[in-house]
Amino acid sequence: MMNADMDDLSARVDAVKEENLKLKSENQVLGQYIENLMSASSVFQTTDTKSKRK
Template sequence: IMSSELDGDMENQVEFEKTRLINQVLELQNTLEDLSSRVDAVKEENLKLKSENQVLGQYIENLMSASSVFQTTDSKGKRK
């Protein structure tokens, strides 16, 4: 009787451990999916910001070239 009770306890412990590990794996998979989604969102935002920065950089360059304040100092040297 004792032996069969021990076998039953061992089987229950093994099943419990299997269930615990399966739940842990599923939780880790969900965490990985969430992190992967966040990485994709950050990459997308990064590309958008890079594009906006290029547009702003070009706009600033255009403003600077159109303004006499930001012209090269060569013209000042020629006046002397």
């Protein structure tokens, strides 16, 4: 009985670790995507107001 519980817990830990790695990878991809969108959008660019007034 106790061995089965330990095996179940061990399998669960492995599954959670695998899911964690998958989510970390997806977060990296999304973070890069957001960074690319922000750099491509003029809304997020810094503006030099002095040169635009001339």
